Amino acid sequence: MKENSFGNYVTMDEQTRLKLLEGHVDVLTPAAEEQNKRLASVRCPNCGVRPCQPFIDCARPFVSGEVLPRKLLNCTNCSVTFDPDSLIQLNLGRLPTDSEKMASMFINVKRSKE
Numbered sequence: 001m002k003e004n005s006f007g008n009y010v011t012m013d014e015q016t017r018l019k020l021l022e023g024h025v026d027v028l029t030p031a032a033e034e035q036n037k038r039l040a041s042v043r044c045p046n047c048g049v050r051p052c053q054p055f056i057d058c059a060r061p062f063v064s065g066e067v068l069p070r071k072l073l074n075c076t077n078c079s080v081t082f083d084p085d086s087l088i089q090l091n092l093g094r095l096p097t098d099s100e101k102m103a104s105m106f107i108n109v110k111r112s113k114e
């Protein structure tokens with residue numbers, strides 16, 4: 001028996017896990033690869049930096065029809081936390097520099113043309 005911060009738990013041996021998974025299609029690996037690829041392509045709406053650091057949205061982790069938990073992004077440059085789909089900023093982070101404002105404006109113009 002092992003112990004972690006959640007208390008004691010018993011892990012299943014690998015043979016039993018593999019036997020239980022037999023015949024099931026792996027939907028998690030392709031979904032995780034697609035999610036990672038999509039999140040890596042999103043630029044910070046405040047300063048334009050990418051990639052940003054993904055983390056699980058603890059306030060709303062699961063959405064109907066999704067196999068993976070929702071993730072938010074945290075910019076490692078300006079500390080803005082934002083939704084990667086809507087680009088809505090959940091905090092202000094630090095104020096962008098003039099060059100970051102210009103980069104962000106360019107990104108937004110480019111997006112509106114797409």
Ligand SMILES: [Zn+2]
Pocket residue numbers: 044045046047048049075076077078079080
């Ligand atoms: Zn940023």
